[in-house]
Amino acid sequence: MATVVLVLGAWAYLALSGKPRLPTSIANGRYSNGCCGTIALHDGMMTVANRRVDYIVGLDKAGPYVLPTAHVGASAQAIVVRSDAYPLKLRLDDAVHPHQLELLGDAADGGRYSFARVNGS
Template sequence: MNRKRWMLGAVALAVVAAVALAPNFLPFRDPGLPAGQADGAYVNYCCGTIELRDGEMVLGGGQTVGFELRVDEAGPYLLPDAYVGTWEDRGFEVDGTRTSVKLRLDRIPEPNRIDLPAARGWYRFERKVPVKLPEPR
């Protein structure tokens, strides 16, 4: 009877250990943050405008790339569905065959800037503040 209890205890301990360690080995997906927290238009005069709208990034008024809003030890960032970079100071490069890079935000919600990594440093995109027209009299 003691041997049976010992085996049952060992199996129970193994199950508890497997459940506790499972998140480290199984491909769980981090759902990220609500993408709308970064919505807005961001501009850099080298490349154009990045417009963020509920999980979609519109680059220079043309190409659209999905993204997730996440946070790591360095702070908030956007993780595009494809590689997004600058193209020789003339626009954006989107490449689905390359690994996407993190586009860093200064804060969430309502960031003031997006920093896009490049071969020679970073390109900073500043939030474009909408112009408020005076109220008609």
């Protein structure tokens, strides 16, 4: 229980801090990777691995990102959602009309997985 409160508190701190936020609608769409599956983003609600996760869209020195309320990572077989782990920023390639979303690997090696925006979304 304490871990959940800590994770939500950290997310709220990041979400409410002075960092610039972007409209959540810029990330709207479906992003897919052949190894792992599809992530759907729509107005602050992410649907992934049969789960729904809230998120915000922000901007920092490294560029635009999606910050979910739970840890969302990727493995060679699937997208992993864990509410007991620290949420990580999912990087977007463009702040106006993103074409890719990048997730970090869920394993210790921390690989990166690119998800391409599905045409028409």
